Amino acid sequence: MSATLADVARLAKVSSITVSRVLNHPHLVSEKTAKRVKAAIAKTGYVPNLLAGGLVSQRSRLVVVVIPTVANRVFDATIEHLGQCLADARYQLLLAQSDLSEEGESALIDSILARRPDGLVLTHPLQSPAAREKLLARGIPVIEAWEIHDRPIDTLVGFSHPDAGKAMAEHIIERGYRKVALVWSGDARGTQRRTACEQRLIDAGVHITARHITPVPVLVGYGREAMKALLDESMGMDAVICSIDLLAQGVMAEAQSRGLRIPEDVAVMGYGNLEFAAYTHPRLTTIAIDGALIGQLIAQRLLQRLTGELVTRTSVDDVGFRLVVREST
Amino acid sequence: MSATLADVARLAKVSSITVSRVLNHPHLVSEKTAKRVKAAIAKTGYVPNLLAGGLVSQRSRLVVVVIPTVANRVFDATIEHLGQCLADARYQLLLAQSDLSEEGESALIDSILARRPDGLVLTHPLQSPAAREKLLARGIPVIEAWEIHDRPIDTLVGFSHPDAGKAMAEHIIERGYRKVALVWSGDARGTQRRTACEQRLIDAGVHITARHITPVPVLVGYGREAMKALLDESMGMDAVICSIDLLAQGVMAEAQSRGLRIPEDVAVMGYGNLEFAAYTHPRLTTIAIDGALIGQLIAQRLLQRLTGELVTRTSVDDVGFRLVVREST
DNA sequence: TAACATAATGACAGCGCTGTCATGCAAGTC
DNA sequence: GACTTGCATGACAGCGCTGTCATTATGTTA
The missing domain is CATH 3.40.50.2300 (Response regulator)
Structure with a gap:
């Protein structure tokens, strides 16, 4: 059906191994021959078969x-x-x-x-x-x-995810927030960050007013719903820390829809530095990883x-x- | 190095083709044999080689x-x-x-x-x-x-992208907006939608106050920057239509950062119905495609x-x- | 000029699997 | 008993390519 090495070789009047070399080890072939072979490849529209090549070359x-x-x-x-x-x-x-x-x-x-x-x-x-x-x-x-x-x-x-969690806590502590809610997805890595974050907050005497664990995979919607629940239950809090920027986006939307000012009424922190984080209103404080x-x-x-x-x-x-x-x- | 069909066959005391059949055409093999073969597969940790299989079976x-x-x-x-x-x-x-x-x-x-x-x-x-x-x-x-x-x-x-663009225009017209700015990415499909959208708007006598074309690939940041430019140049407009929800997100953020109310001061429409669109504040009007x-x-x-x-x-x-x-x- | 090094090319086998055809065997039919 | 039928299994070749080793052509040195 489609051209093979042998077809190209025949046309270029060389052996098939030479064609193979032109493609994979060009330094082993003279320029003159390579030129002829390349012309034959172009003419036949030959496309190597990596299944065959991979099989033998491992x-x-x-x-x-x-x-x-x-x-x-x-x-x-x-x-x-x-x-x-x-x-x-x-x-x-x-x-x-x-x-x-x-x-x-x-x-x-x-x-x-x-x-x-x-x-x-x-x-x-x-x-x-x-x-x-x-x-x-x-x-x-x-x-x-x-x-x-x-x-x-x-x-x-x-x-280190625990280190990242700790860094989040430290920023919140430094800013002077004292009553913090966590909106967090339930995956293993998130949990590593949360554990370290909570530990650091507690050590600093910060009160954790609520932990809202959201399903995986993460959606903005879960963030907004979580914030709705927190506000409906009137959890007094001056900051919300999120396991990922997407949740923070939802949290901010819900807060703003109720007329709350960020960060004056409630601060929001994310993680991930996803592209939008620099362009939300207000722009989101977060942890950046160089992906x-x-x-x-x-x-x-x-x-x-x-x-x-x-x-x-x-x-x-x-x-x-x-x-x-x-x-x- | 790793087990082959032949290794499994030897262990199960059948021919290799029978092992192949157990894996690919089990209905051709008796239950008793299949059981023996499967045991041998488990024992050897055999994993088929799709390079070889693909080569011969095409x-x-x-x-x-x-x-x-x-x-x-x-x-x-x-x-x-x-x-x-x-x-x-x-x-x-x-x-x-x-x-x-x-x-x-x-x-x-x-x-x-x-x-x-x-x-x-x-x-x-x-x-x-x-x-x-x-x-x-x-x-x-x-x-x-x-x-x-x-x-x-x-x-x-x-x-049809032109149809989608037209539908966007029709919604804006129906809502009674009269001065519209477009924030649009410069890709081919987006342009199809924009052309149809503009045509429909013009036909209805709606004034297009500005077209801001953003680079590809699309980023939320471009949306915010575009809106900044539009507002700085004080383009009078009562609605902004975006080629994609990401741009709309940036547009809304910039508008809100200046204290504008959406949609009272300026309406925003997106396209794509990306996950977050239902959870922004305000929630985003858009075109949904069933991906x-x-x-x-x-x-x-x-x-x-x-x-x-x-x-x-x-x-x-x-x-x-x-x-x-x-x-x- | 012989002896050798180097570059360029080729012959051959076989990677691990499956399509095809052949074979063996039990059950069913006349 | 001779046959057909269907099921289960096997023998064999070869998919298209590259690793290895062999061979030839060309240049280089003593």
Whole structure:
């Protein structure tokens, strides 16, 4: 049906391996021959078959990224930059959505491994020990992103969530707020931040008037509903801390719809520094994570592993985070 | 290194083709044998090699979706549902980001075709005729989504952008606004909507006081900046229409930061019905597109083509759109 | 000029799987 | 008993490519 290496080779009057070399190891071929081959490729409209190439060379030139859902905007910059860096190195990015359930995870890993990816990027730690074992056994590079934790599979690029939670608390304390409500999503990482945040607040004698835990995945709507509940129950509070900017957006909308001024009547703090955070009214105080940098570091580490540059099997990059103080606190 | 079909076959004391059948055509194998084979699979930790399987069967079980960037939230629901439906049918979704440039497009299509996908989904029409020819020549199912147009490659799932633009104008006219500013992103589809919208407004005698064209990809920040410019130049206007909800969000923030009331002082209308639109203050009037439905229809059409159910090469599904009137107009 | 290094090209096998055709066997039919 | 039928299983080839090793052409040195 479609042209193969042999077709091109015949037309260029060379062997098929020479055509292969023109495409993959051009320095091994003389310019004259390469020119002839390229002409033949153009003429036949030949497109290499990576299934065949990957099968024999044991390199699929595929990197799988597992994310909870494409709707999760936290990873936008990371995926975009990672994809860009990988494309430059002739790798492709396969996005796999994981519902994060433990039973589905093992099947997902199987269906991923079936493509024999050259590398794997996890935006969340694996729940299932079986899935973990499979990856370990297969020995492919696995980069866990967006969190520094104790039991890395091999490589980690991220930051400390408890530290981020603590930093949020410290800002609130410093600003002098004394009665704080938390609007928080119930995921594992959010909970890490919340625990550290609460601990720091309590240590400083700040009163936590309410904790409103919202479902996952996060939606702006949950933030607005949470704030509605808090205000209806007339929880006296001078600040609301949110696990993510989306919730803060909803919280601010509900507060404003009731005529409350932010931050005079109630302060609002977010986390994530999503694109809109700098442009809300008032502009949102939040914690910024450099997602683009994370994406670049992932690509760098991965490519090092793939080219055999990096010998050590484990490495940890802490990209940190940054408090961004704006108008809402 | 890792277990192959032959390893499993040896352990289960059957031929390798029988193992293959247990996995791919279980109805051809007796229960007793299947049980033995499954035990052997579990014991060896065998994971099929889709590169090998795809090479010989000419089916990669891969569907490539081309999107401008993962940060484009318009396609969230579509991708999520498409991915779900495909996963149920044992297909995997490879997300390819296209910068939409004409020269890059052809290379992108090549690198996609190199994986021999069973189907291709385009969220934007191809710019480059060369790329178009390649797809046509290859003969794989191509679904163009999110727009109904005149020159489909084969299958279309979407709606009419000019009609949507017109509907936006009609709502503004009906509400009695007379001096309208447009804040619009400069992409091709947006321009289709804008042209139709403007035409309808002009026909109704509505005055278009300003057109502010923002860069692509769209950011909330552009909306706020645009509104700042409009207000600084004191364009008298009683309504602002935006090409997308994100811009509307920025526009509302800037208006409110200056103490303007929405919609009393200035009305704001968006498009897209992104998740937050229902929860802003005030809640945003917009045009809703059923992205989930589009995703499901794409999957349905694709699977029909892949199973050979659908004979006709072209089909068009118009999913329409819906005006959602909320508080902002 | 012989001996050797280097560059350019090719022959060959086989990666792991599945489509196709062939075979064996029990049950049913005349 | 000879046959058909249907089910379960296997043998075999080959998908399109690249790793490895072999071969030839060309240049370089003693």
